[in-house]
Amino acid sequence: MEKLKAGNKVKLKVERQAPFGYFLSNGEEDVLLHQSEVVGQVKLGQLLEVFLYHDSKNRLAATMLTPKITEGEYKFLTVADVNSRLGVYVDIGIHKDLLVSKDEMPTDKEQWPRAGDILFVGISYDKQGRMLGILGKEENILPLSKEAPPSLVNKFVTGTIYHVFHLGAFLLTEDGYIAFLHRDEAEGYKVRLGEKLKARVKWVRPDGKVNLTLLPKKEERYGRDALLILQHLQSRNGMMPYSDETSPEVLRQKFNLSKAAFKRALGKLLKEGKVYQKDGWTYLKQDQ
Template sequence: MIQIGQRQKLRVHHFTSEGAYLYDGKDPNTLALLEENLDKSIKKEDTVLAFVYKDKGRLWASRKKPYLELGQIGLLRVVAKTKIGAFMDLGLDKDVLLPFSETLGQVHEGQYYLVRLYLDKTNRLALTMKIKDYLEKSAPYKKDDLVEGTIYSIHKDHGIFIAVDEKYDSLVPKEEAKGIYQVGETLAAKVRSVNADGRLVLSFDNEAHFQIDEDAERLLDLLEDNDGILEIGDKSRPDEIKKLTGMSKSEFKRAAGKLYKEREIKIYPEKIVLI
């Protein structure tokens, strides 16, 4: 069965003047029209890796890798604001709508915001800034660790809610949140304490900001010195990371996360690649 919002292996069912139609290999009644032209070497029943979405009542497929797949959370850029909401760049030819009803505060063209990709009632892809219930609470950090995260909500009575690593729910209490902050802003912080449920309580710290920036610069230098590839990633052992970069695994992940958010690198389980 074709899965909307996910990359999957599909087969070429047939070709028309519109292009190639793909299906799951079982049900020929469900077809997705591929956006891009296929290489002439691709024949009927050959397999293609494609991302599927719905638009104007029909299914479409793209061989491009989107920034997010169904259910994932990440930073996306607003490309246009309309009367029904804001359209954001998903990395495909088709932008995705962030409806006004799923927006927290104001959003601005050209800015990045933390959002989750979901299916609306009509099975079309849509985005929401209401991500709190989908963030994890048991973060792998301890008191005094330096972290980086993105503001996803600001509450005048509680403080600033931050998604550390775009994944873990955390809070900067209002007494710590001195200054002007905006939803979508990415900040460095220090872990002040860890609640019983694993949720982080943070404080803003200049030391964290400078350290993460310095580690990210060091990682960029290493990538440039090694033809744009380092054979370490999320699944690499701490000793391998330390030997190659001089960083702990947590320091490496923070620096790599910063570069990833800035679209400087791609991250794989056992390597990072300079874009």
């Protein structure tokens, strides 16, 4: 007979009653069904379908509550609590939450999920056979996804981040599209695992997956960057020692703009006649 194991639904016989619940058996092993885990009426000799887990004392126990996940499944589950030493706990529908180890979490703790976020997880086991949560991978999420149509470009989608790594993050959108947000498209925003995020579709790939951006469209970005330069000029009596010849490092430090973005925005202001340049300086026209 197969050994009883946490994470599974099994049918066990009610062998005897105790002051704190019932002992169930498969004929070889007994497990406790605590009174708090009982749903409805229970009778001796009855065959019950229960879910097995490890209780707070690491003993194999049973519950009649319906779990949100069993072994072999991967689902989006809500984060119930975060423990910086151990990891993240997710609600699986029974009285004991499922621990997703800190080893599964991003190296940067700022990118750890928060209570209320959603993690895509499955069930695994440690060396002692205790049930643990593991983050789902692309092969686990593919069955839940579908290809995005080319018409999705420039439209906004909302999705949940299921994987974070050094280049960015992967999301599954509410419509079932797998999406990638590169860190350069996040405008300096540090995303976190399990976060729900709204972003614009920049590109629909040939395989039906999409690339996202948090940056505004170019024309909108030019206007915003140009306004930033104008505000800087106004704060310096209409002149600044920066031009399209200024080094990229200085422009990034002073304006948080790449040289290409600075030149585009400055070019817009020059074309509109709002500024002029002389000897490496930029000046605000007096009537502005």
